[in-house]
Amino acid sequence: MRPPRPLPAAIAVVAVGALVAVALWRPWEDSAEAVGGPPEISVSRSQCGQGWTDARTGRQTLMLHNTGDASAEVDLVEVTSNKVFGEVEGLGPNTAAPMDVQLGAGQYAIRCLIEDTDPITGPSVTLTGDAKGGPAAVAVTKNDMLPLVKQYEAAVATGVAQLAAKTDKLRGDVDAGNLVAARSDWLSAHLAYNSLGAAYGAFGDFADKIDGADAGFHPLEKGLWHNATAAALKPIATKLAADVHGLQADLPNQQVDPNDLGLRAHEIMENALQFELTGENDQGSGTSLNTALANLNGTANVLAILKPVLEPRYPALPEVQKWEDRTRALLTAHQSTPVAQLDRGTREQLNGAVGELLEKLAPVAAICEVRRG
Template sequence: MRTPRPLPAAVSLVAVGAVVALAIWRPWQGSSAADAASAPAGISVSRSQCGQGLTDVKTGRQTLVVHNTGDAPAEVDLVELGSNKVYGEVEGLGPNTSAPMDVQLGAGRYAIRCLIEDTDAITGPSVTVTGSDQGGPAVVPVTKNDMLPLVKQYEAVVATGVAQLVVKTDKLRADVDGGNLVAARADWLPAHLAYNSLGAAYDAFGDFADKIDGSAGFHPLEKGLWHNASAASLKPIADQLAVDVHGLQADLPNEQVDPNDLGLRAHEIMENALQFELTGENDQGSGTSLNTALANLDGTAKVLAILDPVLKSRYPGLTDVQKWEGRVRVLLTAHKTTPVGQLDRTTREQLNGAVGELLESLAPVAAICDVRRTS
């Protein structure tokens, strides 16, 4: 499992069909007064002039330009007053920096909210927009207070999962230490699936993630078990794997899941499954990649179940997520005992297509669940 990608500096919420999508731009950065003066004129962002210049706004699709005229980095939201919905946002806007904000607005009253370091949120002057065009997707902000109970709930689920992982890994180690490689081959998969169903917590595992399921741990053990390695050569690997799993369990109370990781991982878990399991790249001989992909899907389902209180009122596309999650589950369950390389072309296309649709429907979850300041 890989570490998360960095979030973009500038983001707006735009319509793509009926789904929220992320459009990303790089800000224009002025390194001198002359550069700043030549930047596009736009809406000011600062402690004293938040939202000045929000005047030429209409209904429909348009691009606004925000310019940080202050001396501190800022986040910028375009909000609908009353509903508090965010229609566009720019993150990490540095001093003397401009960025476009692509928005699609309906009739309503809007304002710029400036979120500047070491300063309470500032809401600029409002502007009333009239017209018949429909507004695009928007996000009701998710706050840290919304997410913290969900994080605690998820951490409890992970702790239970890690305890099960410990039991299964100890059994696998006992098989190898006892020289019973037939039993070890049977017990390797349940232990491996126990880890891969943990889902969004893996970034909180630190170095243990690579030790357990990277170039060490499960994968070299798998390679040896399915390529006639001796018990003596596999014993150090199995012993170290068990040590690392116990180390993870002992360290777990010291680790915290980042609230933003829950939404981000909902997409990334299955993205990893598509890249590494459905291609067979991670298979070291056991032919169990589709089992692992199914465990990844279980991990995604756990995340979505935890996030449901936040998502059900904010994401109309949740029904599509559920639809494609069910379709992927049916396909993986039907073919989980088949090595990826032995899948017929039709099945492979069905799997890739269904996972692709699931990923598309999961893509907005990270933006919706991103913790936002509102005060």
């Protein structure tokens, strides 16, 4: 399990047949690009939502212009339900950005979330017509997420304690020169780490020390499956166990970012697709699919924690479960088989199932992102 890759500067997250479609855009460098487009809607402390003069139902692009002196986020909300139909982030002073939305009949308003200012809701705009509204979701608040984060942190603390016991056993095997047992216990410990899921973003430097490309589990795997001596492996196993205990001791000082729960649900399996299903991480044990299954367990644990937030907001959640089950069945059937030994059909099935799962997981981060409102 590797630390997450940085997200790109501009992100578009669209739910597939689901409840939320939120487009996140970086501001244009020059608002002059908007010349000739739709009327600009003001974003500022004194004029939030002013200028929305062409309101209508259906698919449309709203042009937002920050006329204030501070950066802002902007939401388009349905007044009666507080559902968010569109969002623009990072709108700097004197810049403009488009918001693409699909609106049905109802009452809507622009909500301006300006730095160092309480949320400001602009004037309500009533739309009539037969057009169907697009996906939307009630914003998730900090209060919604904090109990879930606490629950997850408690589960992680239990998981790290189990990991520490397993790496101690692995170290003991190597110390005793019992490398047959060490191979078995290496796998047990490695899978325990990869089942921790979303927490690894909070592990800091310990993530690289324990499961980096050239540290911790990976050089130990390489040595165990390439006839290294117990004497050569002993310092690696000792350091791995020490780093896991260091993580365990430091864990009370670490906090899982609420936004990480939703984000990692997707990223865990994205990394599994890139590093495990290609065999890139395999250092000789042939257990990449076991690791991918542990990653899937980590994702399942995250989704179980997020269920109270996701269930009322994401109608496609059963589709996530469907593809999770399909992926689990395939990984279970072929675990302990080196990726290089899979036939083409099986590899295509695995890649297809994980790809579908990733598509269904894509909206989770946007739905679970903590917003002011």
